[in-house]
Amino acid sequence: MIRVIVSGFNGSMGQKAVKMVNQSEDMQLVAVFNAVITDLDPQTYGLADNVNVYNDFADVDIDADIWIDFSIPSAVFENTKFAIEKGIRPVIGTSGMSEAQTGELKRLADSKNLGGIIASNFGLSAVLMMKFAQVAAKYFAEAEIVEKHHEDKIDAPSGTALNTARLIYEARGHDQKQHNSNDPLNTRGGDYHGVKIHALRLPGFVADEEVIFGGTGETLTISQSTTDRESFMTGVKLAIHEVMESNHLVIGLEQII
Incomplete structure (x- = not known):
């Protein structure tokens, strides 16, 4: 079972990612993250009671395989860096990072032999x-x-x-x-x-x-x-399975299809 954290879970794309994980037979949603929320009750967001809700990196203490990120441009670099440092494979759909930032993240993930992907588009x-x-x-x-x-x-x-x-x-x-x-x-x-x-x-x-x-x-x-953001979930699911078998971070979904 692939254990997943979704960052930016209550946004339009994050909600679709949560739905995709919950509907996948080989995935389990173990946690969600958003730094700006204050209510940490999973029931507030229609989540199962066993899903942890976090708003602070310091509190994230859970085994996870995949960090899906659909947050905001100002947060995505630090989010991804945190996931890599925790040994969680990043699947990043949030845009807005510079080439210098993606290059730094790739070097960090590759040094840990950690699979991951930063994709400008999962469609x-x-x-x-x-x-x-x-x-x-x-x-x-x-x-x-x-x-x-x-x-x-x-x-x-x-x-x-x-x-x-x-x-x-x-x-x-x-x-x-x-x-x-x-x-x-x-x-x-x-x-x-x-x-x-x-x-x-x-x-x-x-x-x-x-x-x-x-x-x-x-x-x-x-x-x-x-015409519908639901289409992106096909690419996200494909990326998750690919990075689980990978030992380096790639930039762009076109690198794996």
């Missing part, structure tokens, strides 16, 4: 989109990314968009050519090694992204759309 359609974009990047010299999320998403650009841009850059091995532009309103978007990223935050979206490649006389658009 299989989004991961496959990133993989397809990486292939296309070898044949198209220029691309731009448009990502669309709900109005309450805290970070921009999304972790998925940044990871897509990173994969495009790695496939090419050099920065994308820049075009001079008179842009007083800064409409050209963010920039990752020359790949422009445009972030939309509007009601009606859950998580959409498209990568548009341009070449002489042709364009290629690779897009995906998420």
